[in-house]
Amino acid sequence: MNDHPRPFELRRLRLLHELAQRGTIADVAAATSYSPSTVSQQLEILAREAGTALLEPDGRRVRLTAAGRSLAQHAARMLELDEAAHAELAASRGAPTVVRIAVMPTAAQALVPRALRLLAEREPELRLESVEMSPEEGLRELAMRQFDLVVAEQYPGHIREIRAGFDRTLLGADPVRLVLAPDDPAAGLADLAGRAWILEPPGTAVREWAVQQCRAAGFEPDVRFEATDLTTHVRMAAAGLAVAILPDMLWTGDRGTVRLVELPGAPVRQIFAAIRASSRDSRAITAVADTLREALAAHRPR
Structure with a gap:
């Protein structure tokens, strides 16, 4: 009688790894082009192969059990080996x-x-x-x-x-400066309390950092506009409609439509x-x- 456990299927391990990173069955399904029911079914099969529960209810969602987290860590290493093997074989074929x-x-x-x-x-x-x-x-x-x-x-x-x-x-450092209309008289950040601001959406690193810069200067920025497209920031600043904080890397062309002003400490x-x-x-x-x-x-x- 053969008591050796059956090998895990890499496809199911990948789904478990995805769940450990993404957090929900729905997000895993969207990322892998499977239906949520298929993802759930494959994870149930994986749990039977493992001989233990990998998921447990968490309200309307599921979360990994201790065994599930452990197997997900092993899955990450197995996926690394699979990736390395494919890369080596591709190189040997001259691909x-x-x-x-x-x-x-x-x-x-x-x-x-x-x-x-x-x-x-x-x-x-x-x-x-x-x-x-x-x-x-x-x-x-x-x-x-x-x-x-x-x-x-x-x-x-x-x-x-x-x-x-x-x-x-x-890779390097990129200066970050205030961006104002060419005729804006402000000499620095402290002069911009009460002005309208345009920033990236909440949750982004630059948004949180920019707000902290304003608070350090003694005021809460009046963020009236949000945009992920930085050309919108430039146009709003150039028109004198809002103040922006933007990195120098943005300027791949002419920046003559705006005036750049150093922030305190000349941060990068x-x-x-x-x-x-x-x-x-x-x-x-x-x-x-x-x-x-x-x-x-x-x-x-x-």
């Missing part, structure tokens, strides 16, 4: 290397075009695929193996969550690349990070 990156909008405009030109010269067999995405979303999807590298930002005193299994590489945001620790030895991913660093160093707003 082109594909590196998928998620970049925040300013980096998509200022860094990616130059990085692509550098890669075309140095790594002609490398295929770079880029998706514009907020840092918050990109870092989450990095854990889900949707991307190989994420370009994100970090503001002074606002450190992003340190995630196990991620490596960070500093750190631009970093995040990868999974299991990818740290990938020559292709390292090459992409290097070209992004060079692109940032060469960026000179006009």
